[in-house]
Amino acid sequence: MPRYFDHAATTPLKPSAVQAITEHSGLANPSSLHGSGRRARLAADSSRARLAAAAGADPSEVIITSGGTEADNLAVKGLYWQRRHEDGRRRRILLPALEHHAVLEAAEWLEAHEEAELVIIPVDAEGVVDLAALEAMLAEAPESIALLTAMWANNEMGAVQPIGRIGQLCAAAGVPFHTDAVQTFGSIPVSFAESGASTMAISGHKIGAPVGIGALLVRRDVKLMPVQHGGGQERDIRSGTLDVPGLAAFAAVAEEAVASLEAESSRLAGLRNRLLEAVEQEEGVRLRGPDPRTHPQKRLPNNLHFTVDGAEGDSLLFMLDMAGFDTATGSACTAGVPRPSHVLLAMGLSEEEARGAQRLTLGWTTAEEDVEALRQALPGIIRQARTAGMAAG
Known part of the structure; x- marks a missing residue:
């Protein structure tokens, strides 16, 4: 081997994930109103609450996705469209050039198709955001900024960003802030509530859950334009039938990771x-x-x-x-x-x-x-x- x-x-899948998948694999659609559906809903709600606690969030802030890429796209595009809908001047997206492709290419798509203007935040030789430059960028015409996005820790060389300070600067400027915490969650202490972020992406398969389950944490006062439409699940932000076995596995390994x-x-x-x-x-x-x-x-x-x-x-x-x-x-x-x-x-x-x-x-x-x-x-x-x-x- x-x-x-x-x-x-x-x-690799953790034993706790395999156990959770096995235990919940026979459940019905959690949107169904019959007894089996209600039991599936109960399992989903319990898993959501456990996952939220592990991430320092309220259960109502957890929007289940298929993984980090979907969560990042939903945040970047959803925030941009919502902010432009509210004020057409908001076209600028601030981001470091070292963002994960799920964020970078979503922003580049908005630039190519939705009149977005990308503003690159400089980083130092170690890959850490230049806070002085960022503060100056936020002070320049903040009314034209749609959002700022900065990953919590880089997936290639592991540099951890000063997320708390970035969140403070964005809050002072009135700018929504998305962070990709896919590499960070389960590796170092992460609290959505304390981060100052408007939205935060996490993914199950980075910590021992199966591929195909993730979440976007969305603060309750933050509005997102949906990227996909359907049954109105997940606060009408992300329609689609919930993957209850995957969610249960994600919650189990998240609890385990935080505890150890x-x-x-x-x-x-x-x-x-x-x-x-x-x-x-x-x-x-x-x-x-x-x-x-x-x-x-x-x-x-x-x-x-x-x-x-x-x-x-x-x-x-x-x-x-x-x-x-x-x-x-x-x-x-x-x-x-x-x-x-x-x-x-x-x-x-x-x-x-x-x-x-x-x-x-x-x-x-x-x-x-x-x-x-x-x-x-x-x-x-x-x-x-x-x-x-x-x-x-």
Whole structure:
């Protein structure tokens, strides 16, 4: 069996998720009025309340979706359309260039089809938002801003954004604020109520629930224009029959993740730092994103991202794959696309530097022996990849 170091893409199902799916798989449509439907509704309501508690939200704020991508699209498009409907001057969308493609491409679609104007918030060399620049942007014609979106933590190199401060600045300017917390929820403490965000996206398969279940948390005073229409479920924001087994599994693993958060984060950070020790000894290998040894609060505990001078990220990935290790060059959502990471380019790297990227992400299945095996293999594989050289060289 390969040793799995790609938990940021998806993490294996947890036993608690399998148990919840099995227990709830025979339930009826929760919108039905008969007894079986009412029992399904009761199970859905209970799971929603548990998920809300884990995320620091009220149950009425939890809008169930098919995952993070749908949640991000619903937030970005729904907020934009609602704000334009209320005031036609609101065309500007403020966002960092390192947003996940689910946010970035939704905003670009609005730019191409709905007269949106994208305003890029600068980030520093570690991928953290420049708060001074952001504050100045919010002060410039705030009446023309439709929304601001900034992911809580980056999916590629794990930089954690100052979400609380961003929320305060947006509230002062009267601007709705969406945050993609897909990588963050279950990894570090997350509270929707304390974040200051108007909307927040989370996803089940990043924490051990099945693929196909997620949520958009929507503050009760926030209005969204629906992206899809139908039966009027989920506060009329997202029509569609609820996936009760998936929701029950999501709630179960969310509770589990929050309960063990401190201990598991500490365990994963320790294992991650051992991998960092192994790669930093190699010449031309550079950590990307905040250094977890000096600023642990600025980086997700399970994330290690580095670039290798003179090597292709794909070469590293395939050599590691052949040696029995599952890793990534960046976001799985753009796997197979032969272009440098937009995240690294936004951080100021050249295309050549960005091409040597490798991401290692740990999770609940990661054991010490997995890390030790990778520690032993990495130096040799890095040297082999360098020998192979750059494909365009």
